[in-house]
Amino acid sequence: MRLFLSFLLCNFVVFQVFGDGQISGEVSSKDTGRSLAGAIVSIDELSLETTADSEGDFSFDEVPSGTYDINIKYLGFQTFTQEISIEDDETTTVTVELADTIENMVVFGQASSTAAALNQQRAADIVSSVLSSDDFGQLPDANLSEALQRMPGVFLERDQGEGRFVGIRGIDPGLNATSINGVTLTAPESETRAVALDVIPSELLETLIVKKTFTPDMEPEGVGGSIEVKSFSAFDRKGRSFRFKSELNHNQLEGTASPKLSARFSNRMSVLDGADNFGIAASVSWYDRDFGSENVETDGGWFADLETEDGTEFKGAEEIEQRNYEINRTRVGAALNLDYRPTDDSEYYLRLLYSEFSDQEYRNRTEYKFDKGDAIVGTDTSAYWKDANLERSLKDRFETQQILSLVAGGEHKILDWDVKFNLGLSQSGEDEPGRIDTTFKVKNVDLGYNTIGNVPDLIAGPEANDPEEFELDEIVTEDNTTSDNQFSLQTDWERSFDFANSKATVKVGGKLRRREKENDLEIAIYSGFPGDPTMTAFVQSGISYALGDFGPALDAGKINDYINNNKHQFERDDEDTSISSSVGDYLMQEDVNAFYLMSKYSREQLRVVYGARMEWTSFTASGQSVIFDAVDGNGDPVFNGVDGEVDYSDLLPSVNARYAFSDHLILRGAYYQTIARPSFGDLSPGGEIEFEEDDGETEFKAELGNPSLDPLTATNFDVSLEYYDVGIGLLAGGFFHKQISDFFVYADVADITDLSQFVGDATVDDAELISPINGDSATITGIELTWTKKFNELPAPWNGLLLASNLTISDSEATLALRDSAIPMPKQSDTVFNLSVGYETNKLSFRFAVTSKSEALVALEDFEDSEFDVYQSAHTQFDFSVKYYPAERWLIYLDGNNLTEEPMYRYFKGSDYNAQYEEYGKTIAFGWQYRL
Secondary structure (H helix, E strand, O other): HHHHHHHHHHHHHHOOOOOOOEEEEEEEEEEEEEEOOOOEEEOOOOOOOOOOOOOOOEEEEEEEEEEEEEEEEEEOOEEEEEEEEEEOOOEEEEEEEOEEOOOOOOOOOOOHHHHHHHHHHHHHHOOOOEEHHHOOOOOOOHHHHHHHOOOOOOOEEEEOOEEEEEOOOOOOHOOOOEEEEEEEEOOOOOOOOOOOHHHHOOHHEEEEEEEEOOOOOOOOEOOOOOOEEEEHHHHOOOOOOEEEEEEEEEEOOOOOEEEEEEEEEEEOOOOOOOOOOOOEEEEEEEEEEEEEEEEEEEEOOOOEEEEEEOOOEEEEEEEEEEEEEEEEEEEEEEEEEEEEEOOEEEEEEEEEHHHHHHEEEEEEEEEEEEEOOEEEEEOOOOEEEEEEEEEEEEEEEEEEEEEEEEEEEEEEOOOEEEEEEEEEEEEEEEEEEEEEEEEEEEEEEEEEEEOOOOOOOOOHHHHHHHHHHHOOEEEEEEEEEEEEEEEEEEEEEEEEEEEEEEEEEEEEEEEEEEEEEEEEEEEEEEEEEOOOOOOHHEEEEOOOOOOOOOOOOHHHHHHHHHHHHHHHOOOHHHHHHHHHHHHEEEEEEEEEEEEEEEEEEEEEEEEEEEEEEEEEEEEEEEEEEEEEOOOOOOOOOEEEEEEEEEEEEEEEEEEEEEEEEEOOOEEEEEEEEEEOOHHHHHHHEEEEEEEEOOOOOOEEEEEEOOOOOOOOEEEEEEEEEEOOOOOOOOEEEEEEEEEEEEEEEEEEHHHHOOOHHHHOOOOEEEEEEEEEEEEEEEEEEEEEEEEEOOOOOOOOOOOHEEEEEEEEEEEEEEEOOOOOOOOOOOOOOOEEHHHHHHEOOOOEEEEEEEEOOOOOEEOOOOOOHHHHHHEEEOOEEEEEEEOOOOOOEEEEEEEEEEEOOOEEEEOOOOOOOEEEEEEEEEEEEEEEEEEO
């Protein structure tokens, strides 16, 4: 590493050769005024080449005086050539408007959005995939995560059928990072670092970039990759722009209609004697969705050692649940971008994005508690119990999640250095006020199931459907909050040099981040009620449930009235209330300081970006643990404050090479190191401890977090070959390999832990302490194949066809401390496939899409026994979109989502053993759009 840095510094000294003039330019579309990011700009006589940035700007420094031809190339547009003259110590300004060459290319349609994405991908220094704002609307993607699922190697974790968390290349979403306008987003939820991207409406954004390799000026958190989100700016296009969109969609399962509205506006203005030097861009979005789902799931797993009264052993479930969800989700978002450019060499900006997601959920649940009774018949496919319990419950929960991203910064030319700086604030949170969980119970009822499979055929005695038989058993109220706030300060200094027909840049920078995350639970548990009420007074008028006989359901309004009128007479379980309200609380502080040094070297067709990043991290956490000591104490809970801290540093080198055989054929290779910090759930220091005596021996059992965890590290290799069609098209293949060390796993660490900190001088005969640790390893290897094509060469009308497809095939292996054999990495699917077939004319656009991923291991219910591993079945979803352009600026569309009503199915080892089965139905949307 020392030799690597010495080589880097030597290059910085060698490349200090100065030129004479400068070129500053802007390239945009003649038809739309949109900036053409990724356009290739070259001066062949000087062997100089650069690419337009995200706002279509480009520049050359230290250009010898003289007259030259400047060439600009952009997929789907005519090549532009113009003669320019360079004078000593002067800046020559070039403004270019390109005209498209593709027949039947709708200005804001499929082909134009594909061209915008491919040009940026071709120009990049790294392996990446790009999605432009017009691509967001080509298919019925309700939020940011669903838009991302169409990209190579990307997969989704869904919640209630909607995309929520985004994984890349088979890596858990919690091990990737997301940023907006260069500022890393914090996470609203308490357990994970993964950002719930369903909170952010796609209408607020301009560009999505999935970065799969890393350079030193990037945040290194992202084992699979990172997601960069750019909100739109007035300098993304010329002049004034406006777009308004209105939609109404219908969910088939619940039979409900939901409205959606969005608008965006941008304009450039002239201020303080400048010309078009101030820009304002704003967008708003509102979506009020009513929908639902139906569910059957198994709590705890399927056990091979269950036994009937006559001693017959069988494999069966101890508890199966039926669930019915009625949901309202409202997304409200707004973005504001202000840009001021007083001179060609300076810029100031303010970027603000706020999004709020509210979720009102009513969940009726029926719980078949077989283990509370006695099994009388049992086989591996059916079983029956007598004297078991049946519970009916309602969760009434209103939850809001918020994400705020604010960044203020600027760019200046200081001497020969391009200097960038920004101040960032990222805030997120989750509030769950007034949650109520109400449970009614009937005992001594006959229960069972006739079949197994994805939806077991459940049976119950007549008492199960008589509300009068159910007594109120428990009411739990909760007021929970999570906050995650981060402040960041960053500066970057970059300078270009010319040397012996080569070009090089030096870039140095630093960043500090200060992050604080807090979780606070306020839970009250009530188990005694005046008059011993039954379920009769709280029944609603029936619900629709297609997965079996659900029986009577609970009414939220009647329960709320009862609580409001009688809460003062409830008996609270003080012990359980104290434990539930304390063990999950935490306060964490994470401080990161970073410095990087990098260089970019360009010579003819070769471009290499190399360097290293150094990060220093300091982490502290405080929480509460509870110990039940029945040996030296009376077994009552005793609460103790728990603190933990860890400091570590990471040196992360990287090399990204790009060789262009031509403007169309590009070879890439990369080596880089990345990290992923532990989840907040693993870092939380609290937990429960039991210390008791059994048959004369003392037993210690605990499950605790570990605030001293180090990050996992990944060594990564990438190679890819990309061919860009002269029209609009891409044929690409890539290989990646990741070696992961210090993987986070749960292990029994009792033998290496000083237990006296918990039990003093007491003797411990048998101990088990489960906690997350570093130490195990994992590997993942895969290939990515992409084919995108606009078939311009076909005769009409077939020249309107467009194909977009990608396939990722990967294989992984991870070792665990409590397993003798390796497992695949959790949430990694061996294959992820996307296919989209479109057709487009000047008036009509049609697109049909399928997205598919294969089976994946998603959870380990028992860290030692693979029989309780949970897998998710292959998921294939079909969507379509039809658009009609009745006039130049008007659009009418019809979208269909999940056309085949694909369910979600999770199962324990062996697909016949249900873990969770959930149906969502399909959604049809109709809308219109006007744009200026």
